[in-house]
Amino acid sequence: MRVWIDLTNSPHVLVMRPVIETLRARGDEVLITARDFAQTLGLLERFRLDHTAIGHHRGGRLAAKGLGLFQRSGALVRWASGRGIDLALGHGSNDISVAAKLLRIPSATAFDYEWARQQHAINCRLATRVVVPDAIPFDRLAQYGTTQAKWRPYEGLKEEYYLADFEPDPAVLDELGLDASQPLAIVRTPPAVSLYHRFEAPVFTQVLQRLKGSQVVVLPRTDSQRDELAREGGFIVPEKAIDAQSLIAYADLVISAGGTMNREAVALGTPVWTTFEGRLGAVDEALIASGRMHRLQRAEDVVLEKRSRAAAERVRRDPAVFTDLFVR
DSSP states (O other), rough: EEEEEEEEHHHHHHHHHHHHHHHHHHTOOOEHHHHHHHHHHEEHHHHHOOEEEEEEHHHHHHHHHHHHHHHHHHHHHHHHSSSSOOOOEEEHHHHHHHHHHHHTEEEEEEEEEOOHHHHHHHHHHHHHSEEEESOOOOOOHTTTTTTTEEEEEESSSSHHHHHHTTTOHHHHHHTTTTTSSSOOOOEOOOTSOOOOOTTTTTTHHHHHHOOOOOOOEOOOOSSSHHHHHHHHHBBOOOOSSOOHHHHHHHEEEEEESSHHHHHHHHHHTTTTEEEESOOOOOOHHHHHTTSSEEEEOGGGOOOOOOGGGGOOOOOOOOOOHHHHHHOO
16 A cells, blocks of 8 residues: 655654554555755654655745645645545545545545634645544534544544653753753743743743743743743753653753643653643543643643652553554
8 A cells, every 4th residue: 555644743643653664564665755944844854754844834824834835835736646546545635635636535634622723724625534533522523524434533632642652861961951860841832922021821821930040941932032031040941852752751840831842741650730711622531531731720830850760651652543543
């Protein structure tokens, strides 16, 4: 079987890597296209995954996104035509769903946050399979055009599948000059806010002030946030992309406004607090209800101290099970 996988954002490389490896181990041919955005191309090179770079991110404006979808989908159609592709896969890639539909190629889409309405309205209607965590109720998917015939639920977190073979590398500690004997916190900033503007992110601001002076690695999202952190001082701010998964595994505490890092912390057995201010998805609701993740509402609740590595619990799931949901 000839399988085409399109990757549009850096987390998708991590998610789809074991799928690619599983398919190739079974004897399938896998073709990879990728969008030049964030660290997507760099991660593909790091994992030595051969790929064709097509298109780039068009920005956050709705009109620009629409133009980007039209142009990149067209470019994918031209690239894929005549290649004898049997199946197209993506993790939240609208572009491949559109291209596959135009080429009459069966396709599968995957995601684990159900409230990205515009994205899902396209993917769920066009794709022939919709791969999602079983924590998401079917009625939240049906509104986007998902049918029972398309629905492919999986147990647990996608991070438990793609981190199944992962073992942390202590080199990241040396790279950042960290002291393994001291407590370590990892903080991922909220998107597009001033970190020290108390009216925009009051609890997050208070947490930063509470942790300042401890061993804290802050991963900013924007250059303006990086500049703020430099002016404030008291934090470790990496200047380039790092082995974030190893850093999370060695951390004693993770605080993040994003979804992927939070769930990676859960999968790696690291205590984690979420500062996500949007509408919670079913996966996060379930993790909070079970106590595997905490919702940050008061800065006083955050205590940085050394944790017992023996107490860390990891769930490792078989990537072959995840892969089968896409192809069967």
